Ligand SMILES: Nc1ncnc2c1ncn2[C@@H]1O[C@H](COP(=O)(O)OP(=O)(O)OP(=O)(O)O)[C@@H](O)[C@H]1O
């Protein structure tokens with residue numbers, strides 16, 4: 001792997017490749033993108049994550065030049081690209097709907113962009129062959145788009161957008177139609193291509209696991225706003241809001257009021273007459289402030305007796321067990337009725353599992369297991 | 376095949392008789408040896424031979440063909456452009472008015488279209504001839520083309536054009552290399568429609584034709600006023616044959632196309 005950590009966003013001297021400055025996009029009186037400010041750096045693999053309709057495609061379309069921002073400026077390598085038409089931008093896009101040309105063969109689809117430039121004929125042929133090989137489409141070069149399967153079409157779209165070796169490649173849900181195995185292989189291929197070509201990728205995905213696997217940074221969006229931009233680890237381990245915590249992976253969220261307990265520790269009173277939780281945080285909370293404690297299921301232990309050294313322990317009974325192969329998730333109902341999810345690795349056979357439905361159990365976690373959030 | 380009830384048989388016979396009996400009679404009498412149209416005097420093809428000697432008819436046929444080809448080509452160009460603008464440019468000021476005005480000639484009585492064109496040509500001092508008929512036919516057939524093409528463009532996936540732009544095409548190249556080839560069948564049927572409309576137009580042509588150029592429908596119409604001759608029957612039979620061959624081959628081509636696509640898709644399903 002890399003010797004030096006790739007983190008241009010932490011380097012104040014680094015110039016971003018793309019810069020959104022206060023970009024707002026309205027369709028009529030509907031605001032699709034709301035005052036977006038964002039830097040994306042060269043060689044990044046930047047993932048946009050968010051629920052359907054949050055504005056991911058709109059953001060891509062502004063980068064490609066199909067939509068103009070209502071307000072604000074978009075810069076590419078320091079130059080304002082808002083007035084530049086799509087065919088003059090060193091940006092290629094892979095469309096969510098693929099947008100393959102139905103009247104052209106797979107080969108001609110891939111060659112289409114190359115033929116628009118002044119590339120010599122045999123170079124075009126070489127490049128197309130290279131792309132066909134990369135996407136494993138050699139056998140289908142002579143077919144038309146309606147003669148191949150959905151996954152193959154997706155790969156044609158990918159090959160076509162890659163062929164021109166753009167500075168910036170926009171991928172709108174590039175792997176949605178692939179089966180799990182091909183999807184994983186293509187993800188690695190994408191990362192590989194990215195490392196080989198040094199192209200900057202912006203990828204839209206619904207699949208958070210995909211974002212975690214491929215991305216250098218992830219942006220979580222909601223209703224036209226960016227909620228958090230950070231590396232996958234950071235997004236997962238240190239989400240800045242319960243929205244982000246909830247969106248990425250499974251999480252238990254306990255809402256309560258906070259009381260400082262000194263040395264970066266806080267007590268969270270989350271239910272009347274119950275002993276408070278202890279949570280560590282390097283953020284400052286004032287007494288009585290409402291807060292959310294987000295704890296990942298895999299950080300919660302489950303046991304028959306109350307563990308002696310746990311910072312937080314609660315009693316409940318097993319409501320449900322979800323078997324996920326290598327893992328099991330226990331849904332434990334507390335006396336208050338709240339359900340806590342706890343995850344354990346399945347090291348034993350299912351038949352010899354230590355807990356079953358209706359068993360009384362304790363769930364416990366340490367003070368540093370959770371993240372204390374103010375929204 | 377299920378057995379047809381007597382009711383179905385009767386209705387289909389009546390329907391087809393109503394549609395085709397006049398034409399069948401016309402075709403039969405074109406092979407009549409007699410000079411009198413209503414008296415059968417044996418089989419003969421002499422009227423066809425005579426037709427080929429008739430300079431006036433041949434001239435008119437030539438004019439008609441020229442007019443049909445030119446006017447349908449211009450109408451296809453203009454109609455496609457108008458349809459493209461109307462469908463693509465979204466909302467602009469006066470769009471409803473503009474599209475209404477394009478489609479108005481569809482419902483305008485032909486007499487009025489013809490008369491207003493006549494007044495225009497007189498007004499600007501244009502001598503009536505092939506040119507004026509071409510202009511007149513272009514005017515009224517262009518809106519038919521634009522209806523056909525715009526209904527195709529409505530279902531055209533706009534992201535295809537965007538993809539072309541994204542890959543470095545200018546707007547014109549995107550239209551030429553992506554949009555046009557895909558909507559070509561609609562453009563061609565628009566052209567065919569304009570062509571046949573021009574071929575059999577009588578009203579507008581009579582307003583805009585001059586002594587130097589007469590179209591076949593005008594010629595036939597004026598000849599018939601002096602009495603129906605077997606020669607006219609022969610001419611009409613030829614026109615029917617041309618139209619029939621055109622229609623049948625067009626439908627065969629489109630049928631073969633859809634069969635091919637079906638076969639290709641099945642092949643793809645097997646390969647996947
Ligand atoms: N041309 C348009 N006119 C009006 N509203 C639009 C237009 N394009 C997008 N929108 C709206 O903007 C919002 C964002 O759309 P966008 O396509 O960016 O969503 P998305 O995040 O890509 O969703 P998905 O994950 O489903 O693809 C949606 O609510 C959509 O309805």
Ligand SMILES: [Mg+2]
Pocket residue numbers: 056057058096172
């Ligand atoms: Mg989208």
